[in-house]
Amino acid sequence: MKWLEKYNHWLENENIDEETKKELRSIENNKEEIEERFYTDLAFGTAGLRGKMGAGTNRMNKYVISLTTQALAEVIKEEGEEACNKGVAIAYDVRHKSDEFAKIASLVLANNGIKVYLFEDIRPTPELSYAVRRFKTQAGIVVTASHNPKEYNGYKVYWKEGSQILSDIAERVTEKISEINDIAGIKAMDEKEAKEKGLLEIIGTDIDDEYLSKVKESSIRNNINKDIKIVYTPLNGTGYIPVTRVLDESGFKNVYVVEEQAEPDPTFATVGYPNPEDTKAFKYAINLGKEKNADILIANDPDCDRMACMVKDNNNEYVSINGNQTGAILIKYILEGLKDKNELPENGVIVKSIVTGDLGKNIAKAFGIETINTLTGFKNICAKANEFEKTGEKTFIFGYEESIGYVYDTFVRDKDGVIASMLIAEAAAYYKQNGKNLLEVLEGIYREYGYYSEDLFSLVLEGIEGQERIARMMKTYEDEYLTDIEGAKLINITDYENSIRKDLLNNREEKIEINKTNALKYELDNESWYAIRPSGTEPKIKIYIYAKGKDKKDAEIKVNNIKENVLNKLNSIE
Numbered sequence: 338m339k340w341l342e343k344y345n346h347w348l349e350n351e352n353i354d355e356e357t358k359k360e361l362r363s364i365e366n367n368k369e370e371i372e373e374r375f376y377t378d379l380a381f382g383t384a385g386l387r388g389k390m391g392a393g394t395n396r397m398n399k400y401v402i403s404l405t406t407q408a409l410a411e412v413i414k415e416e417g418e419e420a421c422n423k424g425v426a427i428a429y430d431v432r433h434k435s436d437e438f439a440k441i442a443s444l445v446l447a448n449n450g451i452k453v454y455l456f457e458d459i460r461p462t463p464e465l466s467y468a469v470r471r472f473k474t475q476a477g478i479v480v481t482a483s484h485n486p487k488e489y490n491g492y493k494v495y496w497k498e499g500s501q502i503l504s505d506i507a508e509r510v511t512e513k514i515s516e517i518n519d520i521a522g523i524k525a526m527d528e529k530e531a532k533e534k535g536l537l538e539i540i541g542t543d544i545d546d547e548y549l550s551k552v553k554e555s556s557i558r559n560n561i562n563k564d565i566k567i568v569y570t571p572l573n574g575t576g577y578i579p580v581t582r583v584l585d586e587s588g589f590k591n592v593y594v595v596e597e598q599a600e601p602d603p604t605f606a607t608v609g610y611p612n613p614e615d616t617k618a619f620k621y622a623i624n625l626g627k628e629k630n631a632d633i634l635i636a637n638d639p640d641c642d643r644m645a646c647m648v649k650d651n652n653n654e655y656v657s658i659n660g661n662q663t664g665a666i667l668i669k670y671i672l673e674g675l676k677d678k679n680e681l682p683e684n685g686v687i688v689k690s691i692v693t694g695d696l697g698k699n700i701a702k703a704f705g706i707e708t709i710n711t712l713t714g715f716k717n718i719c720a721k722a723n724e725f726e727k728t729g730e731k732t733f734i735f736g737y738e739e740s741i742g743y744v745y746d747t748f749v750r751d752k753d754g755v756i757a758s759m760l761i762a763e764a765a766a767y768y769k770q771n772g773k774n775l776l777e778v779l780e781g782i783y784r785e786y787g788y789y790s791e792d793l794f795s796l797v798l799e800g801i802e803g804q805e806r807i808a809r810m811m812k813t814y815e816d817e818y819l820t821d822i823e824g825a826k827l828i829n830i831t832d833y834e835n836s837i838r839k840d841l842l843n844n845r846e847e848k849i850e851i852n853k854t855n856a857l858k859y860e861l862d863n864e865s866w867y868a869i870r871p872s873g874t875e876p877k878i879k880i881y882i883y884a885k886g887k888d889k890k891d892a893e894i895k896v897n898n899i900k901e902n903v904l905n906k907l908n909s910i911e
C-alpha cells in the first residue's frame with residue numbers, strides 16, 4: 338500500500354479511534370507530513386523501535402505498540418507453552434504515553450495467554466534487563482526513547498538472556514507484523530481479568546532492592562574514603578531513586594541532586610535535548626557544582642542506561658570527559674582493582690564497538706586482558722556476554738561504547754547508568770585519596786599509553802529527504818573517499834556493508850568476520866582513523882574520528898584536519 342492509501346485506510350478503519358482520526362484529518366492538506374507518517378513502518382534499529390509520537394505507521398502510537406506486541410506474542414507462542422508461561426517483563430520511562438504504551442503491551446500479551454510482569458512505575462532500562470534474568474522470562478520490553486528529544490518514544494525488546502534482541506528475533510517479529518492485516522484490530526485483555534487470571538503481575542520494590550544490592554556488590558573498592566562531593570542529575574528521567582540510593586547506601590554522603598531535574602518531566606523543560614553526551618545537558622549541574630564545590634558531576638539519560646561525567650579541574654572549572662575517556666578511566670580503575678584483589682580473570686575480556694576508540698583496549702592489554710569489537714549497539718556487546726556464558730571460553734568483565742554506555746559484570750545485560758554512576762563515583766573517590774582528580778588520572782593514562790584525541794560529529798538530516806541524503810552520502814563517499822588528508826595517506830578501508838577490508842599499501846583485499854552493517858572505516862598512515870555510519874536511533878549521519886599523537890596538541894590537530902576535510906566532502910554531497 339502506498340502512503341496516501343495507508344493514510345486513507347486509517348481514516349476509514351472503524352477500529353481507529355476518533356481522536357487519532359481527528360489528528361490525521363488535521364494534516365489532510367499537508368502532503369509532506371502525510372508522506373512522512375505513512376511512507377514506511379517503524380522498524381527495529383540499533384535499539385528497538387524509535388520514532389516520533391503521533392498517528393501513522395512511521396510513528397509511535399498505541400496501534401504500532403499493539404501491532405508490534407502482537408507480533409512479539411506470536412514469536413513467543415512459536416517458542417512453545419513454556420515460553421508463554423515464562424512470560425515477559427515490562428518497564429517504562431518518564432515520557433508522554435510511556436505508561437499507557439506499557440499497559441497496552443501488557444494486556445495484548447495477556448490476551449495471548451502470555452504472563453506479564455509489569456513494573457508499578459517508571460524504572461531504569463537496566464533494571465528491566467535484571468528483571469528478565471531474575472524472573473527467567475522469555476522476553477522483556479522497555480517503553481522508552483532513551484536519550485532522544487521529547488517528541489520521541491520507543492520500544493526496546495529483550496530476549497531471555499536479558500539482552501536486547503538481535504536481528505534473528507527482530508526479523509521474526511517483523512515477519513509476524515507483515516502477516517497481521519488490521520493494525521487496529523488487535524485485542525487486549527481487560528486489566529482486571531488479566532490480574533485475576535494471574536497473567537498480569539505488578540512488580541516493584543522487591544526487585545529494586547535485589548537489583549540495587551547486586552549493583553552495590555559490584556563495587557570494586559569498598560574501603561575507600563567516600564567524602565568526595567558529587568552533583569547528580571537524572572535529567573528528569575528514571576535515575577533519581579536508584580542512583581541516589583546506590584550512592585547513599587554505598588557510603589557517598591555528599592551527593593547533591595539538581596532539584597529542577599530530579600522529578601520526572603516528559604518535556605525535559607530545563608534540559609532540552611536530554612542526552613548527557615551533549616555537555617549542554619550539564620548546565621544546571623555545573624551551576625550546582627560550583628555552588629557546592631563538587632569534585633564531579635554525574636548525569637544519566639532519561640532511561641538511565643547512559644552515564645556522563647564532568648570533572649572539576651585545578652582552576653575550579655568543570656571539564657567534560659567523553660565516552661572513550663570515561664571508558665578508559667573505568668577500565669583502569671576496574672582492572673587495577675581486580676588485580677589488587679587477585680580477582681582478575683585470566684580469560685577476561687573487554688567488549689567495545691567498532692567505532693569506540695582504542696585507548697581502552699591498550700590499557701586492557703597492559704593487564705593481559707583482550708578486547709573484542711562488535712557492531713554498534715549494546716545488544717551486540719552483551720551478546721558476547723551471553724556467548725561466553727554458554728561456552729565458558731572467556732569471562733566478560735566490562736563492556737562500553739563511545740556513546741557513554743557501560744556495563745560491568747553480567748547480572749545486567751545492557752548498558753547500565755546505575756552501575757556506571759557508582760563506579761565513576763568510586764573511581765573519583767579512590768584516585769582523590771591518591772591525590773589525583775579524574776583529569777589527572779586521564780593525563781597519566783595518556784602519558785603511559787599515548788595521546789589520543791577524538792571527535793564525534795553528526796549531521797542531523799530529518800525526514801524522508803534527510804534519510805535519502807544520508808544514503809547518498811554513504812554511497813558517494815564509498816566511491817569518492819579522500820585518499821590524502823593534509824599529507825596523511827589513506828592505507829586501509831573497511832567496508833562493513835560488504836565485509837571487506839582493503840589494504841591499499843599492498844593492494845590486497847580480505848574478508849572480515851563481523852556481521853554486516855552500513856559503516857565505512859578509513860585508516861591513515863599517521864595513526865589516525867575515522868568511520869562514517871548512519872545512526873540507527875536518530876536521523877543523523879555520524880562521523881567518528883580518532884588520532885594518536887606525540888602530544889595532546891598533535892593528536893588534536895590530526896583530528897581537526899580529518900574533521901574539516903570529511904565535513905567538506907560530506908557537505909558537498911547533495
Ligand SMILES: O=P(O)(O)OC[C@H]1O[C@H](O)[C@H](O)[C@@H](O)[C@@H]1O
Nearest residue numbers: 383384714715740872873874875
Ligand atoms: O549510533 P546509533 O545507531 O544512534 O546508536 C547510538 C547508541 O544508541 C543506543 O544507546 C544503543 O544502545 C547504543 O549501543 C548505541 O551506541
